[in-house]
Structure formats: structure tokens, C-alpha cells
Amino acid sequence: MTTTRQPVPGTTIFDGGQAQKGYALNKMCMSFNDAANRAAFVRDEDGYCARYGLTPQQREAVRHRNVLALIAAGGNIYYLAKFAGIFGLDVQDIGAQQTGVSKEEFKARLVAEGR
Amino acid sequence: MAKIIGCVTTSHVPAIARAIARGEQEDPYWKEWFDGFKPVHRWLEQAKPDVAVIVYNDHGLNFFLDKLPTFAIGAAAEYQSADEGWNIPTVLPFKGDPELSWHLINSVVTDGFDITMCQEMVVDHALCNPMALLWPGGKPWPVRIVPVEINTVQFPLPSAARCYQLGEALGRAIASYPQDLRVLLMGTGGLSHQLDGERAGFINKEFDKKFMASLTADPAWVTRYSTIELVERTGSQGIELLLWLTARAALGSGAREITANYHIPISNTAAGMMLLEPAA
Incomplete structure (x- = not known):
């Protein structure tokens, strides 16, 4: 059994099942630690994804820069953050996209948590 | 003999490095957070640690999913920072203390870890960010370091109870080191936050406050929770409180608070910092 029950709403536990499913995608994202690899991805996205053997589901999620779809395809947020970095997106951009609000609204929500 | 002089626990979010690089410490968004370290700086000037034993989690720089240890201890003569994908400036290299590292390794393995x-x-x-918060200014680091890395990326994660025991083992290991060294413990990460999923932006002030209070009065309090229960209460990245817990457990049973800071938010995170000394 590699898959954990998903007991926390809105949360994908990155367990063995997810890690197995997402391996190629996460491995590609890990390569983005290197600036030359980030540039290579930007130059030839198709070729770069093909080299890492992304599944069609992962390739679609990458094409759409869709974080929830990337997670569903086995992506882990720590590696996905490196992918997002290519487009100058930070964790608040990512948070806003996943929760369907603007970045300003997302930031305002966080500030409200402090009150 | 080596002596544990204190324990600093602090959030480590990447945005801190960006704020430092841009010199935003006095900006209203950041001021409260950076100001919280001023009492720590004064304390460090008096306490003069020789070595910092730093409990932290790697986020896909040194370790990948091909080989992912649950617990790892560094035994290098030098440690460097590197690009994590966001072009944040790197910091000066850190000197290691291989002799202390191997003593800790031998001791904790003998102890069952x-x-x-x-x-x-x-x-x-x-x-790097906690080090830069403690010793700002980009000068050569005044302490040597021993990194203790804990997996918080890939489940199953070690339980809070297990991390607490590892911390106790580290504390025994440091106390049995024959050299006269002043050792600072550090635990990084947290507090409540979640980056991923529809639940992104989750923060739990009440739980964070309870957790921080527990570290002086009842440090093993949080070990009653399973990993999933902690994800539920603190967010999927709030689980980094395991790193605070491990460092705190190494300090020994009694502790007193020298200073603490808690601020919501920096980036997506409820940011916390505590400086504890062993109870006399």
C-alpha cells in the first residue's frame, strides 16, 4: 500500500503513491535549480519535457501552468516552486491561483489571519 | 566538555533572503519580523557560541526523491549555498566541524538512530536564512556549523515523538563531547502555513501560540499528535514544527524564554521565533 488516505481537505499528502506518479515531473523541476536548465526549458519546452519523459497528464499541466493539475499529476510543491520561479511567480501567486482569487485578495486573507 | 548554551528556533521562508538582498528590513511589511531579532543579536554577543547545530529540512537542493534520508547529519569541512531556482543571492560558505559531526553521528547511531x-x-x-537572521551583514560567519537534516518532503515523515527522541539523543551527544565548546542549537521552519492545494494560505494562530508556549512549559506536548493530525492543524508545510521540536528536545527538559516573536504573515507563513536558554 503506497497511498495514504487523503484526510485533510484541499490537501494532497505527498506519499509513496504521489511520489511514484510524479517522479518524472519532479525530476524535471529539480533540474531547474540550474539557471542553464531554466533557459533550456524556455527555449524548447516540448523538447525539455520529452527529455524527462513526462506523462501526457503532466505535459498538459505544465503547458497550462496549472498548479492544482500539477499536484494531481504527482508534483510536489517544493519542486513545483522551482518551475514557477521560471515565470517569476512566488508562493503567493501560486496560492492565489490554487484558491481562485487574485494575488491581492490572497495576501489580504493572510493579513486577516493575523488579526 | 561541550556546553549547550541556548536554542533559537525561527521561520526560514525564502522571501526573507529576498528582503535582505533588497535591504527591506525597515519596510513596514518586514520591520516587525527583523526587529524581533535585535534581542537575539544582543544575546549572541554575550553568549559567544563556537558552533551551531542546525536542525533544518532540505527543499530539493541537496536531496531528491531518488534517495531521500529521513534523518541526515553533515560531516563536511565546508558547506555552500546554491541557486534553488529563484536566483536569490548565495551566502558566504559555512565552516563545518567534522570532528563534532562524527562524534554526534557515532553517538546517535549508538543511541538507535x-x-x-x-x-x-x-x-x-x-x-542560510536563519543564519543570516542571527548574524546579519554578510560578514564571514562567526560560528562553525553541523547541519542535521530531517525529511519533511516525502511521506511517511518521522513522527513528532521520534523527532523529540532524536533531539534528546543529540543533546546527550553534545553533552558528552570532550572539547570545551559553546554550542547553539537551531531549529528552523514553520510555523503554520500551507503552500499547496485548495487549502493554500491556511494559518492556525491558536495552535502556533499553544505550540510556542509548550516549548518552555511542556516541550513534549506536541508529540501527542500524529503527522496527519499536525498537517491538519498547522498546514502541510507547518509540519516543519518538527524541526523546532527536535532542536528544543536537544536543549534538555527545562528551558526559559529569553525572547520570542510571532507575526502573521510573512509571505504565506505565520512567522515565529524563539530564543530559549536551558533552565539553570
Whole structure:
């Protein structure tokens, strides 16, 4: 059994099942630690994804820069953050996209948590 | 003999490095957070640690999913930071203390913790940002370091109870080191936050406050929770409180608070910081 029950709403536990499913995608994202690899991805996205053997589901999620779809395809947020970095997106951009609000609204929500 | 002089626990979010690089410490968004470290700086000037033993988590710089240790201890003579994908400036290299590292490794393995031993390690924001908060200014680091890395990426994660025991083992290991060294413990990460999923932006002020209070009065309090229960209460990245817990457990049973800071938000995170001394 590699898959954990998903007991926390809105949360994908990155367990063995997810890690197995997402391996190629996460491995590609890990390569983005290197600036030359980030540039290579930007130059030839198709070729770069093909080299890492992304599944069609992962390739679609990458094409759409869709974080929830990337997670569903086995992506882990720590590696996905490196992918997002290519487009100058930070964790608040990512948070806003996943929760369907603007970045300003997302930031305002966080500030409200402090009150 | 080596002596544990204190324990600093602090959030480590990447945005801290960006704020430092841009010199935003006095900006209203950041001021409260950076100001919280002023009492720590004064304390460090008096306490003069020789070595920092730093409990942190790697976020995909040194370790990947191909080989992912649950617990790892660095035994290098030098540790460097590196690009994590966001072009944040790197920091000066850190000097290691291989002799202390191997003493800790030998001691905790004898104590039943089958950790991974690393003679090469690059260290990410989770180690570099707390160091830069404690010793700002970009000067050569005044302490040597021993990194203790804990997996918080890939489930199953070690339980809070297990991390607490590892911390106790580290405390015994440091106390049995024959050299006269002043050792600072550090635990990084947290507090409540979640980056991923529809639940992104989750923060739990009430739980964070309870957790921080527990570290002086009842440090094992949080070990009653399973990993999933902690994800539920603190967010999927709030689980980094395991790193605070491990460092705190190494301090010994009694502790007193010197200073603390808690501020919501920096980036997506409820940011916390505590400086504890062993109870006299």
C-alpha cells in the first residue's frame, strides 16, 4: 500500500503513491535549480519535457501552468516552486491561483489571519 | 566538555533572503519580523557560541526523491549555498566541524538512530536564512556549523515523538563531547502555513501560540499528535514544527524564554521565533 488516505481537505499528502506518479515531473523541476536548465526549458519546452519523459497528464499541466493539475499529476510543491520561479511567480501567486482569487485578495486573507 | 548554551528556533521562508538582498528590513511589511531579532543579536554577543547545530529540512537542493534520508547529519569541512531556482543571492560558505559531526553521528547511531552521513552537502534557504537572521551583514560567519537534516518532503515523515527522541539523543551527544565548546542549537521552519492545494494560505494562530508556549512549559506536548493530525492543524508545510521540536528536545527538559516573536504573515507563513536558554 503506497497511498495514504487523503484526510485533510484541499490537501494532497505527498506519499509513496504521489511520489511514484510524479517522479518524472519532479525530476524535471529539480533540474531547474540550474539557471542553464531554466533557459533550456524556455527555449524548447516540448523538447525539455520529452527529455524527462513526462506523462501526457503532466505535459498538459505544465503547458497550462496549472498548479492544482500539477499536484494531481504527482508534483510536489517544493519542486513545483522551482518551475514557477521560471515565470517569476512566488508562493503567493501560486496560492492565489490554487484558491481562485487574485494575488491581492490572497495576501489580504493572510493579513486577516493575523488579526 | 561541550556546553549547550541556548536554542533559537525561527521561520526560514525564502522571501526573507529576498528582503535582505533588497535591504527591506525597515519596510513596514518586514520591520516587525527583523526587529524581533535585535534581542537575539544582543544575546549572541554575550553568549559567544563556537558552533551551531542546525536542525533544518532540505527543499530539493541537496536531496531528491531518488534517495531521500529521513534523518541526515553533515560531516563536511565546508558547506555552500546554491541557486534553488529563484536566483536569490548565495551566502558566504559555512565552516563545518567534522570532528563534532562524527562524534554526534557515532553517538546517535549508538543511541538507535540510523541516520545518513553526508561528507558533502549543499545547504538551502532553511539553513542560510536563519543564519543570516542571527548574524546579519554578510560578514564571514562567526560560528562553525553541523547541519542535521530531517525529511519533511516525502511521506511517511518521522513522527513528532521520534523527532523529540532524536533531539534528546543529540543533546546527550553534545553533552558528552570532550572539547570545551559553546554550542547553539537551531531549529528552523514553520510555523503554520500551507503552500499547496485548495487549502493554500491556511494559518492556525491558536495552535502556533499553544505550540510556542509548550516549548518552555511542556516541550513534549506536541508529540501527542500524529503527522496527519499536525498537517491538519498547522498546514502541510507547518509540519516543519518538527524541526523546532527536535532542536528544543536537544536543549534538555527545562528551558526559559529569553525572547520570542510571532507575526502573521510573512509571505504565506505565520512567522515565529524563539530564543530559549536551558533552565539553570
